[in-house]
Amino acid sequence: MADVFEPETGDGPAGSGANTEVTRAAEVRTAYAGLLQIRRLGGAVPAAWERNQPVRAVALTLEAAGLPPSAVGPSGERAATGYRVSAGPRPGTARVEWLGPPGSGARNEAGTRLRACVSALEAAGGWDALLYRGERGLRFVEVEPLD
Template sequence: MAEFEVATGAAALPGDDDRGREAAVRTAFEGLLQIRRLMNADAADPEGVPAEWERRQPVRAVALALEAAGVPPSAVDAEGRRTATGYCLGAAERAGVVRVEWLGPPGSGAGYAAEDALRNCADVLRRLGWDTLEYRGPRRHRYLEVEPPPAGPHRR
């Protein structure tokens, strides 16, 4: 069995068929929630606090959370051309922080949809205990920075 690959939106979409992909995402996300329940047993809401695994691999954890919530990933082809509209994740400038953008092919209207789409991404991630802030970069390009809350006593 091949290792499950998250869809970060920065590469080609994983090669699974749609039903197989949905099942794999659902299984991986349930595994993530189980890790949270075990690692955060002392928290009021164990599923609402990112686990240590997520803190060490935040891009993978955020990608899994977004895809499990039904948010589509963007994608690029072998030549690096964007082929799908959706979230695109990468490491931000600060360690442990994930940058979330809403990107699509030229003419897709992704820039116009970014505000609402990123707000939806932020809502999904906040429900799972992540801290999110929206920024505007050059040419008013919107993006989120996402990070786990500070370690220590659980906030929930």
């Protein structure tokens, strides 16, 4: 039985090797093409699948746009700088943060990089993505489907 494709949310292990990157890029293209086909057949943007699984849908959109996901090491420490998608504060929403290991400068580049995430989601269509500044000045994007 083949493994099920899962988009990178930024909470998984860091990838390894160039061959893996090539294989992963092909898997992402195939998965995103499938998502676009679901949209075409269902006549909705975002599709019902996206509305029911916003974390996976947003992560797939960001990964397909070529944005790097964050990653965690074996001990759960942040091992790579990039986006992290998690459940939002309300059902059907997602939250995007820009995270990295201590000393990576992720917090300093968060505004610019999260604006790129907003642009990718807007280009895909169907999402309302708003950039916020939260506690301690940390930036994040709240994403919800357009009606």
